[in-house]
Amino acid sequence: MKKQRREFMRTPLNTPTRLRSCVLLLVFLSLLLTFGCTRSGDRNREGTDTGGKTVVDFWNGFTGPDGKMMERLVRRFQKENPDVSVRMQIIPWGTYYDKLTLSLAYGGAPEVFVVHAGRLAEFAAFDVLRPLDDLYAAAQPPVRAEQFAAVPWQASFYKERPMGLPLDVHPMGLYYNTRLFEKAGIVDAAGKAKPPADWDEFVQAARKLTKDTNEDGRTDQWGFVFTWQRTNFITFAAQFGGGILSPDGKSCAMDSPQTREALRRMHDLIYKYKVAPKPEGVDAWLAFRQGKAAMALEGLYMVTSLEEQKSLSFAGAPVPQFGPERGVWGGSHLLCQPREIAPGRAQAAWRLMRFLSQNSLSWAEGGQVPARVALRQSPKFAALPVQAQFARQLSHVRYDPLTPKINALFPFVDPAVEAVLLDLQTPEEATSDACRRIEQVLKRP
Amino acid sequence: MSVLPHRRSATRSLRDDGWAGVLFALPHFALFTVFVLAPVVYGFYISLHRWHILAKTHPLIGLGNYGAALSDDVFRIALWNTVYFVVLVVPVGNLVSLLLALGLAGVRRFQTFYKISYYLPVVISIAVVAVLWRWLYNTQIGLLNLYLEAVVGGLRSIGLPLPAFEPLPWLSNPSWVMPSIALLSIWWGAGGNMVLYLAGINNIPEDYHEAAVIDGANSWQRFWAVTWPLLRPTTLFCLVFSVLGAFQIFGQTYVLFAPGSGPARSGLTLALYMYQQGFSQYEIGYGAAIAYLLFALVLILTVIQFRLLSNRDDEPSQANRRTA
Numbered sequence: 001m002k003k004q005r006r007e008f009m010r011t012p013l014n015t016p017t018r019l020r021s022c023v024l025l026l027v028f029l030s031l032l033l034t035f036g037c038t039r040s041g042d043r044n045r046e047g048t049d050t051g052g053k054t055v056v057d058f059w060n061g062f063t064g065p066d067g068k069m070m071e072r073l074v075r076r077f078q079k080e081n082p083d084v085s086v087r088m089q090i091i092p093w094g095t096y097y098d099k100l101t102l103s104l105a106y107g108g109a110p111e112v113f114v115v116h117a118g119r120l121a122e123f124a125a126f127d128v129l130r131p132l133d134d135l136y137a138a139a140q141p142p143v144r145a146e147q148f149a150a151v152p153w154q155a156s157f158y159k160e161r162p163m164g165l166p167l168d169v170h171p172m173g174l175y176y177n178t179r180l181f182e183k184a185g186i187v188d189a190a191g192k193a194k195p196p197a198d199w200d201e202f203v204q205a206a207r208k209l210t211k212d213t214n215e216d217g218r219t220d221q222w223g224f225v226f227t228w229q230r231t232n233f234i235t236f237a238a239q240f241g242g243g244i245l246s247p248d249g250k251s252c253a254m255d256s257p258q259t260r261e262a263l264r265r266m267h268d269l270i271y272k273y274k275v276a277p278k279p280e281g282v283d284a285w286l287a288f289r290q291g292k293a294a295m296a297l298e299g300l301y302m303v304t305s306l307e308e309q310k311s312l313s314f315a316g317a318p319v320p321q322f323g324p325e326r327g328v329w330g331g332s333h334l335l336c337q338p339r340e341i342a343p344g345r346a347q348a349a350w351r352l353m354r355f356l357s358q359n360s361l362s363w364a365e366g367g368q369v370p371a372r373v374a375l376r377q378s379p380k381f382a383a384l385p386v387q388a389q390f391a392r393q394l395s396h397v398r399y400d401p402l403t404p405k406i407n408a409l410f411p412f413v414d415p416a417v418e419a420v421l422l423d424l425q426t427p428e429e430a431t432s433d434a435c436r437r438i439e440q441v442l443k444r445p
Numbered sequence: 446m447s448v449l450p451h452r453r454s455a456t457r458s459l460r461d462d463g464w465a466g467v468l469f470a471l472p473h474f475a476l477f478t479v480f481v482l483a484p485v486v487y488g489f490y491i492s493l494h495r496w497h498i499l500a501k502t503h504p505l506i507g508l509g510n511y512g513a514a515l516s517d518d519v520f521r522i523a524l525w526n527t528v529y530f531v532v533l534v535v536p537v538g539n540l541v542s543l544l545l546a547l548g549l550a551g552v553r554r555f556q557t558f559y560k561i562s563y564y565l566p567v568v569i570s571i572a573v574v575a576v577l578w579r580w581l582y583n584t585q586i587g588l589l590n591l592y593l594e595a596v597v598g599g600l601r602s603i604g605l606p607l608p609a610f611e612p613l614p615w616l617s618n619p620s621w622v623m624p625s626i627a628l629l630s631i632w633w634g635a636g637g638n639m640v641l642y643l644a645g646i647n648n649i650p651e652d653y654h655e656a657a658v659i660d661g662a663n664s665w666q667r668f669w670a671v672t673w674p675l676l677r678p679t680t681l682f683c684l685v686f687s688v689l690g691a692f693q694i695f696g697q698t699y700v701l702f703a704p705g706s707g708p709a710r711s712g713l714t715l716a717l718y719m720y721q722q723g724f725s726q727y728e729i730g731y732g733a734a735i736a737y738l739l740f741a742l743v744l745i746l747t748v749i750q751f752r753l754l755s756n757r758d759d760e761p762s763q764a765n766r767r768t769a
Contacts, residue, residue, distance in 0.1 A: 098724055101499060101727055104499060105499050123499070126497070126500060126501075279617075280584065280614050280708075282585065408728075411519075411704075411721070414704075415710055419709055422709070437519070
């Protein structure tokens with residue numbers, strides 16, 4: 001037996017049978033490679049699955065409590081539309097656009113997907129979105145401008161064609177810790193915490209709220225804290241008449257005197273009035289949640305996480321009027337379809353989009369303002385305390401600049417704002433530096 | 446001429462020419478071509494075009510992307526940060542590995558236990574390491590600052606004239622960022638080179654040491670005259686590979702800082718900038734050009750290092766020749 005095996009092992013490989021089996025193995029391996037790389041489970045071209053239902057893939061990035069709201073809404077849609085099968089995929093925002101972009105470029109894009117108002121122009125400019133005007137006109141009743149808040153409605157157009165159905169608006173607002181306010185005596189006639197309405201009131205309140213509670217020579221309770229610097233900056237800049245780009249979107253406006261003034265005020269809160277911590281090694285939002293900071297400017301989407309924290313007494317108010325103009329950062333989720341969509345599925349996808357839009361009141365509970373006017377004016381919405389307060393700012397919401405190049409601009413905007421807040425550069429230095437680079441990007445074809 | 450002998454000779458030639466070997470290598474070669482060679486060549490092709498992922502056309506712009514990168518000051522910042530990191534991490538990292546190996550070589554009991562303990566970080570994924578160190582480095586609640594505060598407090602209480610402890614801004618002050626990342630990286634990677642140094646030390650014949658002892662050499666002299674010169678091939682090998690690895694630093698800063706790449710871009714490295722351009726800005730043509738510039742840089746440095754390596758190897762023989 002042993003001998004036999006040795007003999008076998010000694011058999012030259014290149015005898016015809018052995019050679020043939022080797023070649024066969026190689027062919028098999030290469031086939032494996034070829035078929036391993038093709039897409040599996042592709043649906044047929046009419047877009048129906050085996051049960052005769054129309055399949056609609058729906059991608060979004062709602063990983064928080066908002067995702068649960070969306071799941072509930074989609075389930076309701078399924079019940080009312082048994083002929084459609086919705087496959088929702090929630091992808092964290094951090095990687096969402098990478099995945100979406102690749103699917104739009106190389107195939108496999110979902111039938112319905114969410115795009116932020118600020119990112120719409122980028123996708124529309126590359127012609128990967130399906131214009132919705134025919135669907136708007138054919139709908140019963142037709143989809144029209146007056147049904148929606150003006151700001152998101154306008155932002156949903158690219159070159160005068162509607163590219164995404166506005167679902168919501170999430171403006172920035174002032175979150176404040178009512179217990180700390182009452183402790184510091186910042187109250188109205190009824191003895192309730194009173195949010196500041198303008199710059200002076202804001203600085204005054206912040207000063208009262210900045211304390212060294214354990215008297216070790218270090219501040220441990222701050223009046224204000226910068227959370228997301230980018231959105232804070234866009235709000236400040238809008239109020240002082242500045243911004244990232246000029247209104248026509250063709251040149252950099254960061255080095256304008258208005259924007260610089262806005263940055264100077266932000267800087268002052270840390271270094272002149274000393275009411276906000278230097279953004280160095282501070283988890284700013286955690287500080288607010290822990291009651292170590294009394295005020296923060298954040299998006300409406302943060303409200304559910306605060307509501308879940310029973311130990312925190314907080315309320316929401318519009319952003320104080322810091323500068324001469326009205327303006328507050330905000331975002332919107334738009335529902336879009338890809339340019340390449342099977343005709344059979346476009347209608348089912350549209351039914352899902354309309355359903356979500358028409359039922360966006362329950363979506364609002366997850367920290368949104370519905371884009372539809374009728375829903376916003378309903379008593380049910382007015383009963384949502386923070387949402388209703390933040391919604392008062394809807395007329396002057398400012399999005400990220402609506403330009404196809406926005407994604408290439410932020411890498412220069414963010415470090416400039418950060419450099420000012422860390423006191424590494426003056427507003428003049430930081431903004432001329434940023435503008436030089438932004439102009440380069442704008443000039444690129 | 447009959448057919449049979451001819452055939453036999455063909456099979457023989459097949460064997461003699463090593464065709465069987467080629468066949469065996471084919472599966473690997475196929476995979477290598479599909480997953481390495483083709484992407485490398487295609488990447489170079491992409492780098493010659495203006496290539497946005499979503500764009501329908503990709504105009505050829507020759508070396509335009511390369512020119513743009515060389516005149517892009519963010520690229521220069523990334524290059525500087527990368528070089529700074531290499532300069533910090535390669536000498537210190539190798540010194541730490543060497544010291545650990547020297548220490549371990551002298552340990553008789555539990556050597557394997559210590560070896561494993563020091564080697565363990567190497568097998569942890571960089572994502573885990575970076576998350577771990579982000580907590581250690583936290584200015585407010587990080588363990589490092591907490592311990593330092595306790596130490597400074599203790600020294601002050603026994604009367605040393607030290608200033609009150611100010612929390613160190615490990616990851617939030619631009620000038621601290623790279624040293625902090627270097628420290629993390631050394632902790633993560635020191636065990637790898639340590640094992641190589643240890644193997645190198647163990648390969649030195651005991652006779653040399655014995656001879657040195659007989660000549661009355663102390664431990665420092667033994668290290669300097671015996672261990673260090675005989676360890677040179679290992680040292681150079683470790684240095685070359687440390688430099689190669691350090692230039693490609695990505696995971697640490699990606700996990701620690703993600704999009705902005707740290708305060709004032711202090712954590713932005715070349716590999717990260719390439720990734721950002723390619724996969725956040727979707728300008729894959731530009732990203733590919735950055736990748737090729739990084740490749741060229743590393744290639745040049747490697748060639749230089751290999752030259753040094755071979756020259757050093759020549760030295761003893763030349764010396765021998767001279768004495769002869």
